[in-house]
Amino acid sequence: MNDESCLARESFDNLQPAPQLEAIPPPTRVWTSQEWNLIRRGHRSQDMDDRWHAFVEDQRLYLHRSWTGRGVYEAQFTAGAGGWQISSAMVTGDRDSYGRGGDEYESALLEAVIEWALLSVFDGAGAKRWERAQCNKDG
Numbered sequence: 277m278n279d280e281s282c283l284a285r286e287s288f289d290n291l292q293p294a295p296q297l298e299a300i301p302p303p304t305r306v307w308t309s310q311e312w313n314l315i316r317r318g319h320r321s322q323d324m325d326d327r328w329h330a331f332v333e334d335q336r337l338y339l340h341r342s343w344t345g346r347g348v349y350e351a352q353f354t355a356g357a358g359g360w361q362i363s364s365a366m367v368t369g370d371r372d373s374y375g376r377g378g379d380e381y382e383s384a385l386l387e388a389v390i391e392w393a394l395l396s397v398f399d400g401a402g403a404k405r406w407e408r409a410q411c412n413k414d415g
Contacts, residue, residue, distance in 0.1 A: 283318030283331045291340050292348030296369035302362035302378045302409055303387040312360040319393045328393040346373055365392050384409040
């Protein structure tokens with residue numbers, strides 16, 4: 277895959293950095309090289325039901341809400357022997373613009389959003405973990 281097929285920050289209008297970033301536990305999932313290639317391509321929302329814009333710079337994934345352009349998540353990917361892992365993850369801590377849940381909830385939602393928006397997987401491990409975490413959103 278060449279970089280010309282990847283979306284970049286300049287591919288989007290009105291993106292705003294994620295304010296008041298707070299660390300969350302990174303998902304423990306190992307992403308295959310094929311999944312990483314799909315993640316690197318990024319994603320542009322196609323309609324109002326599609327809520328995320330995504331792009332990668334220097335192996336760091338940025339996830340922004342599509343209708344406001346506000347940054348919500350950042351995830352640093354690192355290559356390892358078994359594939360790609362998120363070595364650090366951040367979520368906006370600005371409670372005025374985002375209803376942040378507990379750390380485990382946000383970690384699960386980050387994984388689920390990557391599945392939904394970038395891999396077109398709607399019933400994957402991240403989505404299932406997020407469904408379980410909804411019961412403890414504030415914990």
